[in-house]
Amino acid sequence: MKQVxxxxxxxxxxxxxxxxxxxxxxFPPTGLTAVVxxxxxxxxxxxxLLEAVSEGFRxxxxxxxxxxxxxxxxxxxxxxxxxxxxVVIERSDSxxxxxxxxxxxxxxxFVRSGAHWAxxxxxxxxxxxxxxxxxxxxxxxxxxxxxxxxxxxx
Numbered sequence: 713m714k715q716v717x718x719x720x721x722x723x724x725x726x727x728x729x730x731x732x733x734x735x736x737x738x739f740p741p742t743g744l745t746a747v748v749x750x751x752x753x754x755x756x757x758x759x760x761l762l763e764a765v766s767e768g769f770r771x772x773x774x775x776x777x778x779x780x781x782x783x784x785x786x787x788x789x790x791x792x793x794x795x796x797x798x799v800v801i802e803r804s805d806s807x808x809x810x811x812x813x814x815x816x817x818x819x820x821x822f823v824r825s826g827a828h829w830a831x832x833x834x835x836x837x838x839x840x841x842x843x844x845x846x847x848x849x850x851x852x853x854x855x856x857x858x859x860x861x862x863x864x865x866x
Contacts, residue, residue, distance in 0.1 A: 743795035750799065752807035752849070758814055761807070768799075779817040786825040786843075787835075796842035797829065804847035804857070815853070819860035 748768030755761040762782060766775050770792050771785045789797070799822070801807060808814040822845045828834045829843040847857055 740796060740798070744793070745796050745798060746789075746792055746794035747798045747800060750801045750807075752801050752803040752805065752847075755807055756809045758808065761814075761818065765799075779821055782818075783821045783824055786821060787828040794841075797844070798842075799845040800848070801845065802848045804850050805853050807847075807853070810853070812856070815856065816860070819857070823860065 746769075748765070750761075750764045750768060755764050758779075759777070762775075762777055765771075765782060766785075769785065769789065772791060775781055775785055808818065822843075826843045826845075829837075829841040832838055832840055835841060847853075850857055
């Protein structure tokens, strides 16, 4: 399927029945969806990753530039209200230069944030809010991310 998120024509994108089921589940339901896109190849170290996430989510000036501060901001987001949050990481095998310790901290931040938003009692919302991360181009890191995806918030 061609890029559908563009200002250029065509503005109508018919989808045949063979791929309609797969495509329809990739689009979010009606409402405000915050999408943050990160290029893993451009985030080869912790600082560059935190910078990309901070810019994408429009973190406030008091952001502390470490993984604990990342978790705090991802579980607040009061300055970036949305009905759901989606982080898209492209070229994810290059993320953090493959540093397992940093990737583990990042995975924990994502899992803890997802658990936080899924629980209205924790997030302060009246309904659960989806917070998901999609990693593209996982080849060498696929098993790592599959394992981390099954973690529960601690």
